[in-house]
Amino acid sequence: MNCVKVALNLPLDKLFYYKVPEELTGQVKIGKRILVPFQKKKLIGFVVEEVKENHKNLREIIKIIDDFPPIGNDLLLLGRWIAEYYCCSIGQALHSILPIQYPFKADKDKLNRKKSSFSLPVSHKYRGEMDALLKEGKVILLRVENWEKRIDLYLQLIKGVLEKNRQVILIVPEVSYIPPLQKALQNFYKGEVSVFHSKLSPKQRYNQWWRMKRGEVDLAIGTRSVVFSPFPKVGLIIIEEEENLAYKQIEVPRYHVREVAIKRAEIEQFPIVLFTQSPSLESWERGKEGVYKSISFSKDVKNFPQVEVVDLRKERDRIFSSPLTKTIRQELEKNRPVLLFLSRRGYANFLLCRECGEVIRCPNCNIGLTFHLRDDLICHYCGYRQKAPQVCPLCRGKELHRVGVGTEQVEAEAKKRFSGIGIRRVDLDAINSPLAYKQLLNNFKKGKSDLLIGTQLLIKEEILQRVSLVGIILIDTLLNLPDFRAGEHVFQLLMKIKKLMRGDGKIIIQTYNPEHFALSTLKKGKEEAYYEEEMRIREELGYPPYLHWVRILLEGRNKDKVEEAARRTEEKLKGEKISFLGPSPCPFSRIKEKYRYHLVLRDESLVRIREVLKKRLISLFVHFSNVKVAIDVDPLRTM
DNA sequence: AGCACGCCGACT
DNA sequence: GTCGGCGTGCTC
Numbered sequence A: 001m002n003c004v005k006v007a008l009n010l011p012l013d014k015l016f017y018y019k020v021p022e023e024l025t026g027q028v029k030i031g032k033r034i035l036v037p038f039q040k041k042k043l044i045g046f047v048v049e050e051v052k053e054n055h056k057n058l059r060e061i062i063k064i065i066d067d068f069p070p071i072g073n074d075l076l077l078l079g080r081w082i083a084e085y086y087c088c089s090i091g092q093a094l095h096s097i098l099p100i101q102y103p104f105k106a107d108k109d110k111l112n113r114k115k116s117s118f119s120l121p122v123s124h125k126y127r128g129e130m131d132a133l134l135k136e137g138k139v140i141l142l143r144v145e146n147w148e149k150r151i152d153l154y155l156q157l158i159k160g161v162l163e164k165n166r167q168v169i170l171i172v173p174e175v176s177y178i179p180p181l182q183k184a185l186q187n188f189y190k191g192e193v194s195v196f197h198s199k200l201s202p203k204q205r206y207n208q209w210w211r212m213k214r215g216e217v218d219l220a221i222g223t224r225s226v227v228f229s230p231f232p233k234v235g236l237i238i239i240e241e242e243e244n245l246a247y248k249q250i251e252v253p254r255y256h257v258r259e260v261a262i263k264r265a266e267i268e269q270f271p272i273v274l275f276t277q278s279p280s281l282e283s284w285e286r287g288k289e290g291v292y293k294s295i296s297f298s299k300d301v302k303n304f305p306q307v308e309v310v311d312l313r314k315e316r317d318r319i320f321s322s323p324l325t326k327t328i329r330q331e332l333e334k335n336r337p338v339l340l341f342l343s344r345r346g347y348a349n350f351l352l353c354r355e356c357g358e359v360i361r362c363p364n365c366n367i368g369l370t371f372h373l374r375d376d377l378i379c380h381y382c383g384y385r386q387k388a389p390q391v392c393p394l395c396r397g398k399e400l401h402r403v404g405v406g407t408e409q410v411e412a413e414a415k416k417r418f419s420g421i422g423i424r425r426v427d428l429d430a431i432n433s434p435l436a437y438k439q440l441l442n443n444f445k446k447g448k449s450d451l452l453i454g455t456q457l458l459i460k461e462e463i464l465q466r467v468s469l470v471g472i473i474l475i476d477t478l479l480n481l482p483d484f485r486a487g488e489h490v491f492q493l494l495m496k497i498k499k500l501m502r503g504d505g506k507i508i509i510q511t512y513n514p515e516h517f518a519l520s521t522l523k524k525g526k527e528e529a530y531y532e533e534e535m536r537i538r539e540e541l542g543y544p545p546y547l548h549w550v551r552i553l554l555e556g557r558n559k560d561k562v563e564e565a566a567r568r569t570e571e572k573l574k575g576e577k578i579s580f581l582g583p584s585p586c587p588f589s590r591i592k593e594k595y596r597y598h599l600v601l602r603d604e605s606l607v608r609i610r611e612v613l614k615k616r617l618i619s620l621f622v623h624f625s626n627v628k629v630a631i632d633v634d635p636l637r638t639m
Numbered sequence B: 001a002g003c004a005c006g007c008c009g010a011c012t
Numbered sequence C: 001g002t003c004g005g006c007g008t009g010c011t012c
Helices: A071-084 A090-097 A127-135 A147-162 A175-185 A202-214 A224-228 A259-269 A281-288 A322-334 A407-417 A434-445 A486-502 A517-524 A527-541 A559-574 A606-621
Strands: A003-008 A016-019 A033-038 A039-049 A141-143 A165-172 A193-196 A219-222 A234-239 A272-277 A292-296 A306-311 A338-341 A351-353 A368-373 A377-378 A400-403 A423-424 A449-452 A469-472 A506-512 A550-556 A579-591 A592-605 A629-632
Touching: A003 A033, A003 A165, A033 A322, A039 A090, A090 A224, A090 A559, A127 A141, A127 A147, A127 A281, A147 A165, A147 A175, A147 A234, A165 A224, A165 A259, A175 A193, A175 A219, A193 A202, A219 A224, A219 A377, A224 A259, A224 A506, A234 A259, A259 A272, A281 A517, A281 A527, A306 A322, A306 A517, A322 A338, A322 A469, A322 A506, A351 A368, A407 A423, A407 A449, A423 A434, A486 A506, A486 A517, A486 A527, A517 A527, A550 A559, A550 A606, A559 A579, A559 A606, A592 A606, A606 A629
Parallel strands: A141 A272, A141 A292, A165 A219, A165 A234, A193 A219, A234 A272, A306 A506, A338 A449, A338 A469, A423 A449, A469 A506
Antiparallel strands: A003 A016, A003 A039, A033 A039, A351 A400, A368 A377, A550 A592, A550 A629, A579 A592
């Protein structure tokens, strides 16, 4: 009797045995999906292993879904690695690798392959260099800020790989990056491009997957999941903006696409190129240690805009300091558009009662409600809305003070100060669709906006290139986020602005913390000094990348139960020779009616952390009722 | 993750 | 007497 080991999409660290019925023997193959009975349900699972020996009391496979294995040996290996590294089941990893429900039937269609062709009017100056790089067999970190140069390098890289009859995967952080990139590449690359991301319909995803599998295309562009592209022979993976936080998946499996890509490259033997404007500290360190080959294509430092840091403690006006106001006027007089950045939507951060000192909070989240001019009070975490009260709901106090500045307030203040100009606010409340953004951009390019006020939505090359002044209203909103990477993210954001703006431009940063080294190194243009100092601090405090972190997040509606679970986890850890932080309430201690506690295990060796997890903790977590446990290996955010 | 089993309190 | 809470344990 034949049986198979099957990986199911369940959070169970276990494979299940099933009997192969007579009529299906011969059709079973490793990597195919099958339908199996599981308790009262029917589930789709992957055949992971064929077993000859006899097992009693096994249930039978209901049917075989695919005519051929959609997941080959290499992707199966990658799935096993993801499961091991990120502490999930093989089934969960494999279902993430193949995010498609349709069956794969025998390929009867004729191959409709169109030969890719190139015309490269761009200079070939990097061609030899790129070819030589790819031969080195190392991960390559390319520090390039400028779009044109980046496209040029992409084309050189892609051409080199396609000539060897191999395929290229190009990974971007978000769907919105795809169309402009595709357009730019297709000016020179005449072949078919497969586009793959989570917003495609199931049918579209299935079709794209087929095109890649059959080798009808040589180039795939997409978000995270395109890293699992089933190309016959991958020759190169390019990752755009490697430092982008979107590359870490929030749900299980909580993988980082950079790490998965590097692992895949190791398994299938092909090179990896990471592009960045301002690298993550992890990549910078690996570059310095020689793990990555790091190459800078940056323009001359002299061509970067000047940076001025304004100490708000010394200013009377805390939105428009005198240096900022003066410079804005100068720019407007010269008819040059200005961008004001603030990472906070709404009018005011929260409402504070002057009499009892209470802040009006969201009933679902332990967070102050943001005051908006039109919609009144809104929770930026769960979307809860209510009308702003006239008096304090607790003490009936009449003085509700609006604390903290948001983009709406900056807009209102700007309108008072600068008349007769086009002022446009750009945040998630004002721009709610790609079309709205497109319209904004068109109007901006036509010169209809003199002053743009907005959040991260504005930090785009096409906008930054066209402004000569960027004013950061209050960098402290980002600098003081309760996350140890806050400083790094601020530095990356400001560096990106600096590198994308024209050389004759200016950046004015307003802050209550002008001594912060992320700001001082930025001002002096000492990029390397920033990374070195950040590394020193991380080492001193036992933070990544010096130590590996594994975060255990405990969530539940019942506060006592979550606390109890946290305490029991702590008890189990105390006997182990491993360093850990917590348990403590998360910085955002309650979100969407759920109380949140966390612990962080840390060690130089991830293997050691995983051993403790598997031997001591997983068995404990199973017994928690009404408390959800999330294990996040190499977490990017710990809020 | 689901789902069943089982053991205690407050209801028709 | 039974309905339903959630602690416990299992799923090929």
